[in-house]
Every structure is written in C-alpha cells, then in structure tokens.
Amino acid sequence: MNKIFAKGHRLRNRDRFIPYWLASIVGVPFLLVFVGLCYGLYFTLMGQWVVMGGIATVVLLIFVFIVYKLYVKALVKIPFFLHRYREFLLWRFMFQNAFYFTKQVKSSNGTRTKTKFPKVYLKQEKYALSVSFQLEGIKFQDRFLKIGGELETMFSADMMGNTDEKAFITYHYAIDSIRSRISAKEVQATIEQGVKLSETDVWDFVHDPHLLVAGGIGGGKTVFLRSLLVGLLRLGRVEILDPKQADFVSLEKLPVLKGRVTWETEEMGQRLIDINSKMDKRYELMRQRSEERGEEELGAFYKYDCDPVFVLIDEFPSLVSALEDLPMNSSVNYMMVMSALKQIILKGRQAGFYVIISTQNVKADDLPSTFKDNLMLRITLGRVSSFTYDTLFGEENRNKQFKYIEKIGAERIFGRGYYGVFGRPAKEFYAPLLPDSKDFNFYNDFKALERKEEEEGQQKVSVEKRYKQSELLALLSVPRSTIKKIEELLKDNQYQLTGNGYSKQELELFRKILSQRDETGQTLRDVVSEIVSTVV
C-alpha cells in the first residue's frame, strides 16, 4: 500500500477541474440557502416579481462575493484545498508547456482527441513536497532533467536537490517555512541535536561548526541572536563581544554572563586571545583524559565532560575596524587577535569552541576567506545585497531567486531571510518569533540561568585506566594462551572479570597468580583456586 502512494498524487487530465469542484465545496451551502430564500420570497411576495427579482439579485451578488473570499482564504489556510490547488497548478504547468501526448479515439460521434500525461507525481508533506517525472526515453526526458528551477518558482518553494531513481527524476522542495516558525521561548540546544531554530531548521553545530549571520538594518538580527542565547546559555558557556556597545552590554550584569561580555577594543582583543589559549588547554585536558582511558584516537569535547563554548561577535566589521585603529603601544594588535580568532575557527570544532559572527551586508574585504570557508551555517535576515547572498550561499545557489518580503497581506514581516549550510541549497527561513513582551523578556529569562563554569574550576572526573589485552601481555610477558587459561580458571572459580579491557586491580591479580606459580611450582589451576578463595 505504502509503495502505491510513495510518489504521491499521479497527475491526470481531470485535474483541470480541481478549481471548479473546490469552489463548489465552498459554494454549495450558499446555493442551498439561496434556493431556500427564493422559495420563501416566492410565497411571501407572490406576484411582486420586480421586488422579488431585486432582492434575489442583491443576495446572489453578496453570496458570490462571500464565496469568492472564502474560496481564496481556503486555498491558503486549509491544507486540503492547498494541496488540491497545487495539483491543479502542476496540471496547468504541464498543459501550458505541452508536456502531454494526444491520441485520436473513436467515439459514438466520430473521433475525438484524448490527452494523456506522462507519469508525473506530486507528493505533499507538511514542510516538503517532491515532484517525480518519468524519464524512460520519452520525448520530454531532456526537459524533465532541467525542470526543477521552474517548479521552484511556481510553488514558491526552495529546491533542496534531486534524486535519480530507476526511470524517474524527483525534485525535492522545502515549503511553508513560515508555518515552521517557533517562538523565541522554544529555542533549545543540545549537543546531540543542535540548536532548534524552527520546526525544520536545526543548527547542528557539532557537524556544521560556526555561524555567520548577515542582516539588513532592522532585519531582526539582534532578536535572532538573543533567541539563540535562550538555547546556548542553557547548554554551555557564552562569550559576547559587542564592539558597537549596543545590544548586549546590558546583559553583562546577569550572573550567567558576568565578566563574559566585552566591548572595549583591547579587552575584546585580549578576550579572543585568551579564548584561543583556553581552547589549547582544553585540547591538553582532552588528550590527558583520552590517554587515561587508553583510547587510540582523541574524541570530541563532549566525551570528556566538557561544555561547548560559544563566542558571539556582534557587528564583526566594527571589531575589525576598531582593532585596525588601535594605537601602536596597545597591549594587543590586529594581527594577534585575528590570528587567535582564526585558530578558534579552524580548530574549535573538536574542542567544542564555536564562533557566531554577525554583520550587516557583507562587503568584499569584510571577511577573510579562511573565515568565510569555515563558518558552516549561514543565515541572512531582512534586506541584504546580492553580493551578500553570493558570498554567503555561493556557487550552489547562484541561480536561486532570493526575495525580500516586507509584508504579507497587511502584516509586516520581521526576521525573514535565508538559511543554508555551506555548499548546500539555501532555503527560506523565519527566525524565532519574539513573544509578546507581557509574556516573555530575554533579560528575565537569562536572569534565572545557572552559570556554567570553566573546566579548570570543575572537578576532574577521574577515569580509571583500562589495559588492552596487548598491553597486559606486554606487561606480564606471557603468551595469550596463558592469559586465556587463567581467564577460564577464574570463571570456573566464579570470579567475574569486568570485561572491555582489564582494570589495574585485574592486572595485579594476573601478576600475583603468575608469580605464585613461578615461586611455588604449583599448577595454574591450584594457584587460581587458592588466590580466588582469599580474594572473594
């Protein structure tokens, strides 16, 4: 059953009637009321045909107007109507582009032309739709291989790629981003899943480290960055650099951010240098913990009980120009600071150090290319220049139509833009919605949060060293068969080894057994049974 519906609705020529029957669904109740009304009028105004005709015409016009308005609203608001209407749009597109075959068929009144469409399927889900086109050498095959962009415009959707299956090509689209919008209160961050930015968009910072946000004036950058903090402050440590001394300075008073918001140029520079050294220290700590566990390879920060650290730099170009203007005798200089930031960006992923850079429009020399190539998630908000779109979303999205939408109906839209991971298709994005100020305010939300301390201040988790079998063999200088024999004897004597390597205590037990055997000349069986009876 699932297989039959896997590709979705199959396009048929009868889809041309969809608007008519959708309109009928809305219109029939009104029609019934109208008929009832005429019936009533007929009996009450018997013979006064002009009055009756006048009333009926006015009522009819009002009903037609109401039906039209309800129909248009239903197409936007009711998923059933919207889905059917998209099926009609696809039919119209195929029809107008003459993507159909015709056949003469015999009928009772001679011959008639029958229209038949190739196999085309439309599958609609809550936030995604896909359209599959038959290939198999049919005459439209070449067009179908390039049709994705046209459908993107037609469905007001964002093409997210295509898949080739046997005999079909399927285009995938993201739709209805506005419906996936969440409230700023709902932004959550976890290491496993990332930061939830909407029902469909999650910043998986562990795999796509660092974030670049570009926004036009009043586009909603500050609200977005503060919404991010709702999740980030609960998960890890956050350091904020606010060179414009604008939107984040006041947060310094909060316990969770005390001493972690800087705005003086030298202090900001020094902070980045310090963060870079803290990252190096963390690598040392991780290596030490990794060695204690006998791991062959160093894992990611979260395996060693470390919290992520997020470094938020608001209005990055302001920081750069302030650093460039520092006098010669300053304690830091542009080169030192940029090199520290570069290190954090390049090496931060494994250690759990992530940079969030915000800027207005990106200009040619705003961002060094090392930064651009390594800030994996990019988001724009509000009105930005085409150069900004090009820089952020790159070659992959060169043909995409980026739009600025100021209003939907009479409602002004805030926090709308685009979202894309480097090298992948960008899509429309709605930043978390700022809740009503009576309900929620960032300052109060952050006020109650627990402060995450640095690992130097945390109690080190002691990890017991475990020995691999090869290490055990080398330390005891015995063959594998001897160890195996001892293990069997221990088992016979109900002594349980912990497994997954050997603990220090187990190493000592093996050592004791072997030395007693060598000293007394007893068999292993006797030694093991004697020692186990004293240990247990």
Ligand SMILES: Nc1ncnc2c1ncn2[C@@H]1O[C@H](COP(=O)(O)OP(=O)(O)OP(=O)(O)O)[C@@H](O)[C@H]1O
């Ligand atoms: N996500 C949102 N939800 C609801 N309203 C928003 C949202 N984002 C922005 N706004 C509205 O737009 C106003 C301006 O937003 P914001 O201060 O975030 O813009 P900005 O991009 O930081 O501007 P600037 O660059 O000038 O500082 C906010 O005060 C708020 O009223």
